[in-house]
Amino acid sequence: MGDNNTDSKGYLDMELLRFSTAGSVDDGKSTLIGRLLYDSKSIFEDQYEAIEESSKRKGDENVNLALLTDGLRDEREQGITIDVAYRYFATPRRKFIIADTPGHIQYTRNMVTGASTANLAIILVDARKGVVEQTYRHTFIASLLGIPHIVFCINKMDLVDYDEKVYQKIKEEVEAFSSKLDVKDIRFIPISALKGDNVVNQSKNMSWFKGGTLLYVLENIHIGSDHNHIDCRFPVQHVIRPHSDKYHDYRGYAGRISGGVFKPGDDVLVLPSGFSSKIKSIDSFNGELDEAFAPMSVTMQLEDDIDISRGDMIVRDQNRPNVGQDVDIMLCWLNQKALTPNGKYGIRHTTNEARCLIKNIQYKVDINTLHRLEDDKNIGMNDIARVTLRTTKPLLYDKYTRNRDTGSVILIDESTHETVGAGMII
Amino acid sequence: MKSYNLTHLKELEAEAIFIIREVAAQFENPAILFSGGKDSITVAHLARKAFYPAKVPFPLVHIDTGHNFPETIEFRDKFIGEMGAKLLVGSVQESIDEGKVAEEKGYNASRNGLQTVTLLDTIEKYKFDACLGGARRDEEKARAKERFFSHRDEFGQWDPKNQRPELWNLFNGKKNFGENFRVFPISNWTEMDVWQYILMEGIELPSLYFAHKREVFERDGTIMAKCDFIEQKDSEDTINKTVRFRTIGDMTCTGAVESSASTLEDIIEEVAASRLTERGTRADDKRSEAAMEDRKKQGYF
Ligand SMILES: Nc1nc2c(ncn2[C@@H]2O[C@H](COP(=O)(O)OP(=O)(O)O)[C@@H](O)[C@H]2O)c(=O)[nH]1
Numbered sequence: 048m049g050d051n052n053t054d055s056k057g058y059l060d061m062e063l064l065r066f067s068t069a070g071s072v073d074d075g076k077s078t079l080i081g082r083l084l085y086d087s088k089s090i091f092e093d094q095y096e097a098i099e100e101s102s103k104r105k106g107d108e109n110v111n112l113a114l115l116t117d118g119l120r121d122e123r124e125q126g127i128t129i130d131v132a133y134r135y136f137a138t139p140r141r142k143f144i145i146a147d148t149p150g151h152i153q154y155t156r157n158m159v160t161g162a163s164t165a166n167l168a169i170i171l172v173d174a175r176k177g178v179v180e181q182t183y184r185h186t187f188i189a190s191l192l193g194i195p196h197i198v199f200c201i202n203k204m205d206l207v208d209y210d211e212k213v214y215q216k217i218k219e220e221v222e223a224f225s226s227k228l229d230v231k232d233i234r235f236i237p238i239s240a241l242k243g244d245n246v247v248n249q250s251k252n253m254s255w256f257k258g259g260t261l262l263y264v265l266e267n268i269h270i271g272s273d274h275n276h277i278d279c280r281f282p283v284q285h286v287i288r289p290h291s292d293k294y295h296d297y298r299g300y301a302g303r304i305s306g307g308v309f310k311p312g313d314d315v316l317v318l319p320s321g322f323s324s325k326i327k328s329i330d331s332f333n334g335e336l337d338e339a340f341a342p343m344s345v346t347m348q349l350e351d352d353i354d355i356s357r358g359d360m361i362v363r364d365q366n367r368p369n370v371g372q373d374v375d376i377m378l379c380w381l382n383q384k385a386l387t388p389n390g391k392y393g394i395r396h397t398t399n400e401a402r403c404l405i406k407n408i409q410y411k412v413d414i415n416t417l418h419r420l421e422d423d424k425n426i427g428m429n430d431i432a433r434v435t436l437r438t439t440k441p442l443l444y445d446k447y448t449r450n451r452d453t454g455s456v457i458l459i460d461e462s463t464h465e466t467v468g469a470g471m472i473i
Numbered sequence: 474m475k476s477y478n479l480t481h482l483k484e485l486e487a488e489a490i491f492i493i494r495e496v497a498a499q500f501e502n503p504a505i506l507f508s509g510g511k512d513s514i515t516v517a518h519l520a521r522k523a524f525y526p527a528k529v530p531f532p533l534v535h536i537d538t539g540h541n542f543p544e545t546i547e548f549r550d551k552f553i554g555e556m557g558a559k560l561l562v563g564s565v566q567e568s569i570d571e572g573k574v575a576e577e578k579g580y581n582a583s584r585n586g587l588q589t590v591t592l593l594d595t596i597e598k599y600k601f602d603a604c605l606g607g608a609r610r611d612e613e614k615a616r617a618k619e620r621f622f623s624h625r626d627e628f629g630q631w632d633p634k635n636q637r638p639e640l641w642n643l644f645n646g647k648k649n650f651g652e653n654f655r656v657f658p659i660s661n662w663t664e665m666d667v668w669q670y671i672l673m674e675g676i677e678l679p680s681l682y683f684a685h686k687r688e689v690f691e692r693d694g695t696i697m698a699k700c701d702f703i704e705q706k707d708s709e710d711t712i713n714k715t716v717r718f719r720t721i722g723d724m725t726c727t728g729a730v731e732s733s734a735s736t737l738e739d740i741i742e743e744v745a746a747s748r749l750t751e752r753g754t755r756a757d758d759k760r761s762e763a764a765m766e767d768r769k770k771q772g773y774f
Contacts, residue, residue: 058669131618160638284494285498289527293526294527330526395643398498464649466637466640
């Protein structure tokens with residue numbers, strides 16, 4: 048019994064790390080994920096048996112670990128991955144959520160989706176091929192999406208005799224172009240996903256590499272500052288009114304904290320109305336809380352009876368978000384149907400909903416060279432462009448680089464209701 | 474500087490509560506699909522936390538195959554009573570009586586596949602526009618790409634090729650007339666997360682999850698509970714065993730495992746050491762590698 052308790056306790060102390068994986072087709076992404084799952088003992092017997100069976104059927108002599116991450120049947124039949132798939136594994140230190148995003152040229156949209164919530168991105172580079180166009184693209188998207196940590200895995204080192212020079216050359220090339228991008232933390236690891244070098248176990252073939260294995264980095268990288276704990280932002284999601292005798296006058300503002308730290312007694316300001324009040328209590332099912340911070344879901348009561356509804360934001364007086372109807376965004380287009388210049392779309396931002404007009408397409412980005420294409424206003428699926436929007440009501444926003452939650456929007460087609468665009472506020 | 478860090482269970486909880494509240498805000502007539510299994514119990518518990526001190530503003534819907542373990546029904550009524558929520562039952566027996574579906578025949582007959590029709594009829598009858606469910610992405614390959622807000626067409630079908638991208642914390646619940654959503658607040662949880670959370674929160678579970686003595690028989694390597702709903706072959710002897718169930722479904726297709734785990738701590742230890750996924754004990758998935766995907770496309774949970 049004693050042991051169990053420590054186990055459970057350990058489990059209660061674990062952190063969550065979300066990461067995305069990107070690479071060109073055949074760089075070894077599926078093999079790498081399979082290797083991580085397998086070497087960290089996250090594979091169940093029946094799963095392993097199923098892929099052993101499939102490998103045999105396909106005439107593979109090795110058990111193809113890549114099959115572990117194969118998704119839907121259509122894709123299995125076509126032998127490609129076409130959508131973001133999520134995988135899970137855990138070590139005693141952390142639980143990991145992998146957003147597995149396919150690397151094909153046409154799937155920028157998937158990488159953007161998978162990267163939107165990631166703490167870390169793994170970008171694969173084939174050691175034989177070195178830096179290719181897609182490496183630029185993946186790095187650019189990771190930096191655009193504000194992923195705090197990027198780990199470049201130089202894969203298939205076994206095919207270049209585990210040569211340090213090959214690794215160094217790729218590393219220098221990546222460093223040269225990534226210095227122009229906004230990335231906080233970049234690391235490099237030479238690996239062989241197929242043979243297992245430096246994935247979970249330290250490589251015996253590359254004693255020249257002094258850094259930690261990929262799993263070591265995933266387990267130890269500091270993620271405590273990945274959320275904004277400075278600017279207090281509480282977008283009201285839902286108003287709780289119990290209508291019961293016991294809680295007759297109760298009026299709680301439920302939501303998920305997007306930034307900063309809130310405490311009972313804090314002076315706060317409610318936007319857009321501009322009314323001031325004080326936090327009376329921060330409530331949860333398990334009792335009142337002394338403080339609340341991102342990304343907690345809580346319910347707040349204020350001292351004063353003011354009219355607050357979904358889409359409003361509770362902030363501090365001396366640290367306010369921008370308020371405005373004209374916003375510039377970097378827009379990633381996600382839909383087959385191209386962006387309509389001067390078109391109208393639904394827009395979602397925090398818990399707010401409005402409509403918007405595409406006022407101006409400033410330029411499109413060539414995502415392979417990062418050049419601005421000022422004359423190209425044709426924004427189709429997977430394109431990235433800088434766009435000016437005019438919204439029907441003011442948004443309460445921060446720059447995306449400051450806060451990913453209060454700086455992001457999605458655009459919705461008003462006839463099909465599909466999510467067609469993802470925007471990062473500049 | 475003080476570090477503001479949530480443990481992974483707290484972060485998963487915060488995410489799930491956010492999703493559940495988003496359902497309340499974006500939909501007019503949501504419901505929680507409640508099977509009496511640990512995952513849907515966890516979702517119901519999270520819903521309670523999400524709206525506290527108010528009551529959960531959605532009814533709980535149980536699709537009753539008529540082949541439930543009696544323990545499940547007993548637990549269901551007690552649990553929902555304590556929550557103060559409303560229970561709505563969709564009956565597979567009724568769907569059979571009305572001739573909408575035909576009962577399977579033979580030794581492996583199960584009503585599991587029939588549930589889909591009853592579920593879709595129930596959704597239509599009550600005009601639910603969003604149904605919260607306890608599915609997790611780690612359960613099965615086909616679920617790895619499932620969204621939190623999963624769009625269903627007017628026939629209740631899922632189109633895996635045409636899913637809406639989901640970014641950041643921005644969920645798009647817009648729909649056309651007749652369409653609806655399935656919403657999965659615990660998408661990102663693993664089996665272990667659910668167990669640890671149940672332990673952390675002290676959530677009550679049906680007794681079936683814990684080791685008990687039961688009359689069982691073996692079929693194709695799976696231990697099945699002896700019951701009136703399954704035709705046993707002559708070669709399938711009834712024996713007494715100490716077993717427990719890792720998932721709770723229909724009696725005809727839910728296998729037991731031999732186990733002496735009688736507390737949550739024991740179960741967690743067993744799950745940690747276990748080498749079979751929990752779906753490995755469900756006969757319905759074994760029918761083919763892509764079984765789950767086929768059923769999902771038709772509108773299964
Ligand atoms: N020699 C060698 N082959 C590898 C390595 N990683 C992957 N491969 C092979 O490269 C091919 C493509 O790998 P896969 O994981 O399917 O690539 P993906 O398209 O990026 O998912 C497969 O034949 C793998 O066996 C490696 O480290 N060394």
